[in-house]
Amino acid sequence: MNISIDIREQELQTIITLAGEIDAYTAPKLRETAFPYTEKQHANVVMDLSGVSYMDSTGLGVFVGLFKSLNANEGTLKLVGLSDRLKRLFDITGLADIMNINTVAEGGVE
Amino acid sequence: MAAVDYIEMKIPAKPEFVGVTRLTLSGIASRMGFSYEIIEDLKIATSEAITNAVQHAYKGEEGEVLIGFGMHDDHLEVVVSDNGESFDFHKTKELLGPYIDHSVEFLREGGLGLYLIETLMDEVKVHQNEGITLFMTKYLEGEQVEMDAETVST
Numbered sequence: 001m002n003i004s005i006d007i008r009e010q011e012l013q014t015i016i017t018l019a020g021e022i023d024a025y026t027a028p029k030l031r032e033t034a035f036p037y038t039e040k041q042h043a044n045v046v047m048d049l050s051g052v053s054y055m056d057s058t059g060l061g062v063f064v065g066l067f068k069s070l071n072a073n074e075g076t077l078k079l080v081g082l083s084d085r086l087k088r089l090f091d092i093t094g095l096a097d098i099m100n101i102n103t104v105a106e107g108g109v110e
Numbered sequence: 111m112a113a114v115d116y117i118e119m120k121i122p123a124k125p126e127f128v129g130v131t132r133l134t135l136s137g138i139a140s141r142m143g144f145s146y147e148i149i150e151d152l153k154i155a156t157s158e159a160i161t162n163a164v165q166h167a168y169k170g171e172e173g174e175v176l177i178g179f180g181m182h183d184d185h186l187e188v189v190v191s192d193n194g195e196s197f198d199f200h201k202t203k204e205l206l207g208p209y210i211d212h213s214v215e216f217l218r219e220g221g222l223g224l225y226l227i228e229t230l231m232d233e234v235k236v237h238q239n240e241g242i243t244l245f246m247t248k249y250l251e252g253e254q255v256e257m258d259a260e261t262v263s264t
Contacts, residue, residue, distance in 0.1 A: 001129035023132075024125035024161040054132070056154045057222040058161060085150055092229055093222050094208035 002026060004051075005033050013044040019051030022059030031062045038066050043075035050081030050105050060093060067099055081105035115181040123164045123173040123192065128157050131177055135188070138179050142186055143250060151230040152188070152248055158223035159190035159244045166192075184250050185232075191243040 003026035006017040014037045022030060037045055045066065052059075063079065070077045079101040082090070087103055090096040119134060121127040132153045139149045156177070163175045173192065180187035208225065228234050233247040 001126075001133075021129060023157055024128050024164060054150075054153065056157045056161070057226055060222055085147075089154070089226075092208065093225070 003030060005030060007033070007037070009037075013046050015046045015048065017048040017051065019053075021054040022052060022062070023054065023056055024058045027058035027062050030059070031065060034062075034066055035069065038069035038075060038077070039073060040075070041073050043070060043073065044078075045070060045075065046078045046080060048081045048105055049079055049086055050083070052083070052086060055086055055089060057093075060089065060095060063099065064095070076100070078102065117179045117181070118176065120174050120176050121160075123175050125161070125164055128160045128164065131160055132157055134177075135179065138181065139186060142181055144186070144248070145251070148248065148251075152186070155227045155230045155246055155248075156188050156190065158227050159188070159246065162223055162244075163190055163192040163242070186248050188246045188248075189243060190246070191241060193241040 001021055003018060003020040003022060006019075008015045008017075016034055016037070018030070020026065034045075034047075037043060047063075047066075049055075063077075067077045077100065079090075079099060082101055082103050084103070087096070087101065090099065090101055095101075117134075117138060119131065121131060135153060135156050136149055139152050144152065160175055160177065176189075176191045176193075178187075178189035178191075180189070227244070227246060231246040232249050233245075235245040237243040237245065
């Protein structure tokens with residue numbers, strides 16, 4: 001019932017790998033940790049969610065916040081490695097049409 | 111219909127205990143024979159209700175959230191109740207819904223919780239008195255009925 005956040009800064013992108021549960025308890029920690037990486041100009045942030053076992057609207061709220069911050073700074077946010085469960089959550093809330101999400105972890109995110 | 115088995119738990123109105131309730135709910139729903147997919151939906155809807163209670167009801171003051179599980183033959187009823195300050199469910203609900211406007215400025219960072227509850231559960235009722243009590247029903251397969259939320263006033 002916790003979250004682990006691993007951050008790797010590469011030349012062209014920052015890869016944030018999450019594992020565990022994103023809920024009312026862990027979402028604030030995720031927001032605080034990830035937010036600074038969205039405030040740089042033209043930052044490309046990739047979040048790997050393949051290790052996320054549970055997420056609800058508190059998690060969606062965090063991703064919306066990060067997405068908005070990156071947009072304001074002309075950066076990009078890519079969510080990869082979503083399980084069918086997580087994908088569904090983005091689908092039914094309409095976020096899948098707005099944000100860049102992918103069910104497979106891409107090359108560069110091993 | 112056979113007697114209803116009822117399980118109740120009371121947690122401090124703090125975010126760290128929402129996950130504890132999910133574990134209990136998983137056990138109960140699994141015992142009733144719900145599928146993995148439905149159990150995951152139940153976990154989200156119940157967590158949303160408790161999160162709302164924790165975040166809206168007490169505004170930093172200590173409080174408790176009561177969660178009840180009514181195990182019926184053909185459905186599970188989850189009751190989430192706070193006795194603190196309630197929020198205006200219907201007014202709040204009007205502001206909610208899926209994201210259909212694609213402009214980034216429009217995106218809200220919170221407020222999808224109630225929308226998910228209504229989407230993932232079969233029936234949702236709200237009882238508003240001292241605090242707010244949410245009754246959420248999920249039927250075992252084949253008995254789903256779409257219903258809008260309604261308020262039972264006292």
